[in-house]
Amino acid sequence: MAEAIATQGSADKPHDATLTDWIAVAAGSLGALLATLDISITNSALPQIQGQIGATGTEGTWIATGYLMSEIVMIPLAAWLTRVFGLRRFLIGTALMFTFFSMFCGLSSSLGAMIAGRIGQGFAGGAMIPTAQTIVRTRLPPHQLPIGTTLFGLTAILGPLLGPVIGGWLTENIDWRWCFFLNLPISIALITLLLVGLPSERMNLERFIKADWLGILGLAVGLSSLTVVLEEGQREHWFDSLLIIWLSIAMVAGFFLIAVGQLRSSTPILRLQLVINGSFGSVLLIGTAVGAGIYGTAYLVPQFLGLLSGYNAEQSGSIMLLSGIPAFLLMPVLPKMLGRYDLRVMVGIGLLLYWASCFVDTRLTTESVGHDFVLSQLLRGFGQILVMMPLSQLSMRSVDTRDAGDAAGLYNMSRNLGGTLGLTLLGVLMDRRSxxxxxxxxxxxxxxxxxxxxxxxxxxxxxxxxxxxxxxxxxxxxxxxxxxxxxxxxxxxxxDAFYVLGLAMLACFPLIFILKKRTTQAGLRK
Structure with a gap:
């Protein structure tokens, strides 16, 4: 009888992830950090890069735009390519590609070569972001998902935050080329972890042959055109520019092809039917708004300090780092919080804190300097982590495990699109309101x-x-x-810009009531 009870108890006890599983999660998180870091690592170094490769200020913006353009195309393609080549083979291939193009950028001496290298970097980096979330969802048992979610979520917060800081320090103290050479030792560590943590899988070339090629073409044309229109529209005076007009036409054509693919293909490249799920759709909308907030404040604060307070890149970076302090303070307890408390409540508190941080920054004057941003940056840090961590987990809990890859692609695509859209709208708002x-x-x-x-x-x-x-x-x-x-x-x-960002956070608040409520610690959904 005692043996039967012991056996039953052993059967009821949830199994823990193995060491190999955790190595796989660490590899995914490291890859996502590398990819998000390189989105903004060149921002502080742009003046020096432009000077050495002979690019004007307008031309230099393509160094960042090229990365974003290709990354946002690759993010939703990652789930399909994983099923074709196998997760291990696909990630090792993209890590090698990322390393090659990083070295190519570091050795570039012309604008054309730099932009080509950044496009290649973005394409490879875009694969590492959603696959990290997929690894967490598929390799960890439900009761350990909060720990994996924390590791992945930190990359979404710390990557854009640390990029300008590290880039500024390397540029000031060594050389801007080390913004790219730095990726070599990190990529070697990443590939080693991938070899140890992920099993080898057979390729499924039939999926490649029978893919939704109309949707893939539409995705590449539509999303890349949209990104360039949003990034360059303000500088090119929107539809006064033939470039923006033709890109807008290409964007509409691309989205039309995606729609045709949704109707004609049995396995469309974008699983848009997942958006019909009210909980997942709400996650996407909140993620888009928070993406605009993260990238928007990462743009506004350094710009203010540089233009009006006379701070250099390194000094501005020290102020930006303040918003990372809450992440390190909450890191030890956050997995327990994610496993114990209602995720909807955490998201709501995070949105309110983010709004409060923006409200504090609506009282800036010409005399404001770095210490005037201390309170808002700390509030923003707590708000970001309390929103992004639960959202990352909710994006996975809202769908079945078999849809985890597609859901991760859509979630991360929405966050990046939100960042691009936020920067565009803020640029227009700043110009018109000034x-x-x-x-x-x-x-x-x-x-x-x-x-x-x-x-x-x-x-x-x-x-x-x-x-x-x-x-x-x-x-x-x-x-x-x-x-x-x-x-x-x-x-x-x-x-005005901070006021509008705060309103965007408040506008998302009603969406938390649509999010799924967890019924057990194991993460079951109602």
Whole structure:
């Protein structure tokens, strides 16, 4: 009888992941970190890169755009390619490709070669992000999913955060080329972990032959065109540019091909029917908004510190790192939190904290410096981790295990698209609101503002004492006043941008009530 009870107890006890499983999870997380890190690692080094390869500021933006364009195409393709080549073979191949193109970028001496290398890097890196999430979902038992989710989720937060910091330090202290050479030892470690942690699988070339080629073509054309339109539209003045017009036509054609593939193929390249699942669809919408928030604030804060506070890349990076502190503080307890508490509540608290961080930053002035961002960065760090970690787990729990790869692709694609869309909308908002505030303040001054007249008189007297020429002193005073107005207008535009980001977080709040509720610690769904 006792033996029967012991046997029953042993059978009821959930099995733990093996050491090999954890090595596979570590490999996936390392690959995802490498890919997300390289999205932004060149941002701090762009001036030096442009100077050495002879690129203008506008041309240099393609160094980042090329990576994003190819990465966002590869992310949804990863699940299909995994089924064709096997997970181990596919990831080792992409790691080797990533290493090759990293070295190619580091040795590049022309803009064309750099962009080609970044496109190759992005294509290989895009495969590492969703496959990491797939490994967590398929290799870990339900009761250990929170630990794996934490490891993967940290890459989504720390990668974009650490990229500019590491890139800035390498550029200032060694050479910008080490932004790419750094990937070699990391890739060697990654390939070693993949060889140990993942079993070898047979290729299934029949899936390759019978693939949804219309959908694949549409995906490549549509998503890459959309990314370039969003990234370059503001700089090219949108539809005043023939490039943007033709890319928009290509984008529509690509999405049409995806729709045809959905109707004609039994296994479409994008499993859009998963979006019909209300819980998974809500995860995608919240992930898109938070992606816009993460990439948006990673753009706004360093830009403010650089343009208005006079900080260099390394100093701005130290402020950005503050939002990573909560991740390290919560890391030991986060798996238990994910396994014990309602994930919907955690997402709700995270959205409120993110809104609060944006609200704090709506009170910036021309005198604001790094320490004025301490509170908002810490709030933002807690908000990010409390939203992204549960969302990552919910994206997997909302679908069956067999759909994990496709769901991971859609989730990570939505987050990256959200980041690109957020940067575009913020660029448009900043441009228009700064012009608006500039015009309003100029109108106020023209309406015989006594304060403005007193300021003009003071500046004119100051310049007159230096030059002795009344005409020159008055011109200098007018120039100073125009600069002061432009600076004030820019600060007000930053405040508006943070206000809009905060509203986007609040707008997602009702979606948490659609998310699936876990009924047991094992992660079963209602």
């Amino acid at each position: 012009h608006f505030h500039d015009d309003v303040m100029r109108e106020g001054i023209l309406a015989n503002s006594q304060l403005a007249q007193d300021q003009m008189a003071s500046n004119t007297a100051s310049y007159l004492s230096q030059s002795g020429d009344p005409s020159t002193a008055q011109l200098q005073a007018f120039s100073q006043l125009a600069n002061d107005i432009a600076q004030q207008a820019l600060v007000m535009a930053y405040n």
